[in-house]
Amino acid sequence: IEMADRANGNIIQLEDGWNNEIKKRAIDKLEQTLDNGFDTAFEPKEYIRIYTTCYDMCTQRSPYNWSRDLYQRHGETIEQYLQNTVLPALNDKSGQGGTILLNELKHRWTNHQIMNKWLKKFFTYLDRYYVKHHSLPTLEQAGLRHFKDVVYENVKEQATGAIISLINEERDGEIIEKSLVKSIVELYENMGLGGASLESYTNDLEQPLLDATRAYYARKREDWIAKDSTPDYLIKVEKALAEEKARVTEYLNPASEPKIRRVVEDEILQKVQMNLLEKEGSGCRVLLANDKSEDLQRMFHLFSRLDNGLQPMASIVESFITSMGNACVEKRQAKLDGGEKEKNDDPEFVKSLIDLHEKYLGVIRETFSGHHLFQKALKNSFEVVVNQDVGQYSNAELMSTFCDRVLKSGGEKLNDSEVEESLDRIVQLFSFLTDKDLFADIYRNQLAKRLLNQRSSSDDAEKLMIAKLKVQCGTQFTSKMEGMLNDLAVGNDQKSEFDARMEQHDTKLSFSVQVLTTGFWPTYKTPEVSLPANMTKCLEIFTEWHDAKHQKRKLSWVHSLGNATVKSIFGKKSYDLQVTTLQAVVLNTFNDGKTFDFNELKKILNLNDITLKPLMHSLSCGKYKVITKTPANNKINSTDSFTANAKFSSNMRKIRIPMASLDPSHNKNRVEEDRSWAIEAAIVRIMKARKTLKHQELIAEVLSQLSFFRPQPRDIKKRIEALIDRDYLERSAENSDMYNYLA
Amino acid sequence: GFLDREDFKDFYKFCFQFNRQGTHKTLEKDLVIALLPICLSGGRVPSERLQSFCEFLETTKDESYSKITLDQWRSFLDFCYEVEDLATYDESSSAWPVLIDEYVEFMEKKAKDGKKK
Numbered sequence: 068i069e070m071a072d073r074a075n076g077n078i079i080q081l082e083d084g085w086n087n088e089i090k091k092r093a094i095d096k097l098e099q100t101l102d103n104g105f106d107t108a109f110e111p112k113e114y115i116r117i118y119t120t121c122y123d124m125c126t127q128r129s130p131y132n133w134s135r136d137l138y139q140r141h142g143e144t145i146e147q148y149l150q151n152t153v154l155p156a157l158n159d160k161s162g163q164g165g166t167i168l169l170n171e172l173k174h175r176w177t178n179h180q181i182m183n184k185w186l187k188k189f190f191t192y193l194d195r196y197y198v199k200h201h202s203l204p205t206l207e208q209a210g211l212r213h214f215k216d217v218v219y220e221n222v223k224e225q226a227t228g229a230i231i232s233l234i235n236e237e238r239d240g241e242i243i244e245k246s247l248v249k250s251i252v253e254l255y256e257n258m259g260l261g262g263a264s265l266e267s268y269t270n271d272l273e274q275p276l277l278d279a280t281r282a283y284y285a286r287k288r289e290d291w292i293a294k295d296s297t298p299d300y301l302i303k304v305e306k307a308l309a310e311e312k313a314r315v316t317e318y319l320n321p322a323s324e325p326k327i328r329r330v331v332e333d334e335i336l337q338k339v340q341m342n343l344l345e346k347e348g349s350g351c352r353v354l355l356a357n358d359k360s361e362d363l364q365r366m367f368h369l370f371s372r373l374d375n376g377l378q379p380m381a382s383i384v385e386s387f388i389t390s391m392g393n394a395c396v397e398k399r400q401a402k403l404d405g406g407e408k409e410k411n412d413d414p415e416f417v418k419s420l421i422d423l424h425e426k427y428l429g430v431i432r433e434t435f436s437g438h439h440l441f442q443k444a445l446k447n448s449f450e451v452v453v454n455q456d457v458g459q460y461s462n463a464e465l466m467s468t469f470c471d472r473v474l475k476s477g478g479e480k481l482n483d484s485e486v487e488e489s490l491d492r493i494v495q496l497f498s499f500l501t502d503k504d505l506f507a508d509i510y511r512n513q514l515a516k517r518l519l520n521q522r523s524s525s526d527d528a529e530k531l532m533i534a535k536l537k538v539q540c541g542t543q544f545t546s547k548m549e550g551m552l553n554d555l556a557v558g559n560d561q562k563s564e565f566d567a568r569m570e571q572h573d574t575k576l577s578f579s580v581q582v583l584t585t586g587f588w589p590t591y592k593t594p595e596v597s598l599p600a601n602m603t604k605c606l607e608i609f610t611e612w613h614d615a616k617h618q619k620r621k622l623s624w625v626h627s628l629g630n631a632t633v634k635s636i637f638g639k640k641s642y643d644l645q646v647t648t649l650q651a652v653v654l655n656t657f658n659d660g661k662t663f664d665f666n667e668l669k670k671i672l673n674l675n676d677i678t679l680k681p682l683m684h685s686l687s688c689g690k691y692k693v694i695t696k697t698p699a700n701n702k703i704n705s706t707d708s709f710t711a712n713a714k715f716s717s718n719m720r721k722i723r724i725p726m727a728s729l730d731p732s733h734n735k736n737r738v739e740e741d742r743s744w745a746i747e748a749a750i751v752r753i754m755k756a757r758k759t760l761k762h763q764e765l766i767a768e769v770l771s772q773l774s775f776f777r778p779q780p781r782d783i784k785k786r787i788e789a790l791i792d793r794d795y796l797e798r799s800a801e802n803s804d805m806y807n808y809l810a
Numbered sequence: 811g812f813l814d815r816e817d818f819k820d821f822y823k824f825c826f827q828f829n830r831q832g833t834h835k836t837l838e839k840d841l842v843i844a845l846l847p848i849c850l851s852g853g854r855v856p857s858e859r860l861q862s863f864c865e866f867l868e869t870t871k872d873e874s875y876s877k878i879t880l881d882q883w884r885s886f887l888d889f890c891y892e893v894e895d896l897a898t899y900d901e902s903s904s905a906w907p908v909l910i911d912e913y914v915e916f917m918e919k920k921a922k923d924g925k926k927k
Binding site for chain 2: 762763780781784785788791792798803804805806
């Protein structure tokens with residue numbers, strides 16, 4: 068009937084509409100159902116009636132347009148309800164412990180959301196026009212605002228306190244009502260201005276929580292650090308961080324995650340970082356010494372969370388590896404001090420360094436995730452260790468000899484992949500060497516020996532090693548080595564051609580020649596020994612054949628390097644003696660039972676003492692005395708006389724008679740000369756480009772350009788002075804600290 | 811003296827060049843030891859500096875200093891002008907010839923030995 072009244076166009080008066088319709092049918096009923104705990108309070112029919120009343124009251128023509136009043140009363144209704152019903156209820160519960168208050172707050176907040184929802188539905192028309200037209204808060208926003216001002220602001224401190232207590236209880240291992248906390252957190256999230264901002268949450272809950280978290284973990288830290296070993300402490304840290312992360316996911320706002328994390332990391336890691344690393348009996352060094360990879364890995368992951376958290380750990384690792392390396396060096400020193408004979412070969416020492424490097428390469432890969440700071444630590448420590456020479460032979464030489472063992476036949480017994488692995492590892496060690504040029508010089512000498520004496524176990528292995536060195540140091544570093552291999556390859560190719568030529572002559576000797584390109588190979592002594600006629604003939608045949616092919620080349624014979632097989636008959640037995648060319652020439656001299664003294668031999672053979680003495684020693688004082696020396700002792704004197712040993716005999720048919728090398732293992736002077744030259748070339752190159760440069764900058768540039776050795780500043784200065792003397796540079800007249808390039 | 815510093819440098823350089831023999835670019839050390847006091851007479855250079863430097867040249871066993879280059883000769887004068895107090899000398903940043911570095915080292919050792927006595 069009342070609806071029909073309206074349809075007839077009756078104006079609704081404000082108080083009438085408000086009191087009899089809206090308040091009675093909507094608001095009072097709503098408040099009642101809230102108190103009773105129900106939600107679905109309005110059936111569609113009821114709802115439409117109330118809605119329509121509001122609608123009409125807002126669309127009536129002025130002065131009967133009650134929009135403003137309704138908007139106002141909407142707010143007042145909420146406010147009053149909150150003031151008169153809700154707030155007292157909360158205050159009632161406030162002295163009874165956190166959970167009870169929170170539960171009540173949750174209940175009241177839930178109710179408010181319901182109330183807000185229904186009131187918004189009833190007064191929706193206001194939102195569409197009145198609110199927009201006057202730029203007012205929407206009904207929902209207004210409702211929230213009232214809750215905030217009346218309830219939230221009065222209760223927030225206690226609520227925050229209650230939540231923090233619960234969280235601390237949970238941290239201590241108690242079980243708490245997570246869903247309750249989550250609901251209250253949602254309240255805080257909604258109290259931000261405009262509903263979208265997290266300001267209330269951040270200021271009223273998050274900040275106090277961060278402070279409480281800091282205090283909590285500061286206490287825990289003090290407790291743990293006093294009692295726990297580093298690994299145990301770190302396990303607790305890991306656990307705490309995981310728990311805090313889970314907590315945020317379960318009932319806090321995601322924005323808190325990084326903040327809480329940083330507070331916890333700061334309190335339990337950052338503040339005791341050095342303490343943990345250096346703890347006696349369980350710190351980083353101890354863990355390394357005992358290979359505690361799990362603990363170290365945990366430590367690595369935890370410290371990588373901190374700003375610059377890994378450098379202190381990396382420094383300890385560096386210092387530890389250095390001390391391990393130094394121990395290897397000291398062991399070698401002790402061996403030498405103990406009277407062990409000095410040799411250019413110490414495979415035990417080299418292998419110990421290789422093993423150490425391999426071990427920590429693996430540790431860095433697996434325990435430290437290959438992190439660059441730790442790779443640098445390993446590099447730094449090995450650069451110190453590898454360059455510590457002990458005794459007469461440098462580590463450069465020891466390493467080269469190690470390669471020689473791997474590459475020569477009759478050295479280490481290794482299969483192909485073992486060879487590759489060994490070479491790979493020695494090259495890694497080599498990369499730390501400062502005196503790379505010294506290594507190269509010795510390596511080339513040893514390579515030459517292997518190649519010329521056919522003692523190289525595998526051509527492929529030689530090439531492999533050179534390739535690895537090339538990758539490390541560039542083409543220039545290995546060009547001579549490659550040249551050496553190439554000479555041999557060319558020789559092989561042309562062998563059959565020369566063999567055919569030899570067959571055309573009847574020399575009764577089987578003869579082959581290896582041509583070496585000067586510059587690639589080390590320099591050797593070239594004793595101009597007087598050869599027997601048949602050997603000289605062979606040389607002539609070769610020279611003729613060679614010169615026809617290469618008119619521009621000049622041959623220079625190096626008899627000190629050649630090898631020969633001498634078929635000899637002692638008594639009734641014949642033997643094949645494997646000797647050097649020079650030894651063969653000597654043996655030939657003693658045919659037909661001739662006797663000569665030392666000085667006679669010198670003249671006949673055209674050799675000096677330095678060459679002839681070791682030569683005669685090898686044939687008359689060694690294991691196979693094919694020549695008899697008178698007097699019989701172990702030293703060659705110029706008064707000795709020699710003759711073939713008619714009584715010589717041996718069980719073996721093929722006998723190798725070794726001889727001491729006539730050439731040194733490498734030329735120290737040449738390395739020095741090459742260095743002087745390299746420094747000067749670098750200075751000229753730099754000054755040519757820069758025209759004028761300060762002294763210290765020039766020194767720095769030179770050092771950065773020299774990759775194969777590290778000269779002292781004084782050595783560089785001496786080269787600068789030499790270049791000044793030769794008018795490549797001058798000192799600046801204005802500034803005694805500067806140099807000018809002289810074009 | 812009657813020449814100012816810069817002009818004197820030229821004269822000093824000339825002293826070296828004048829005394830060279832034939833095509834040689836250097837002077838014998840003994841000649842240098844005799845020549846320096848003559849060229850630098852009259853307080854051009856503190857007499858203590860001059861004396862101690864000659865003493866250093868005489869006592870050094872380094873073969874490479876048996877001949878002195880023009881650069882070394884000229885640097886000595888510049889060094890005397892620029893570095894009055896040897897305590898301020900810093901080899902690590904110095905562009906002075908190694909001869910000068912070794913002279914400073916010689917003086918430092920002398921001072922130490924003097925203290926010991």
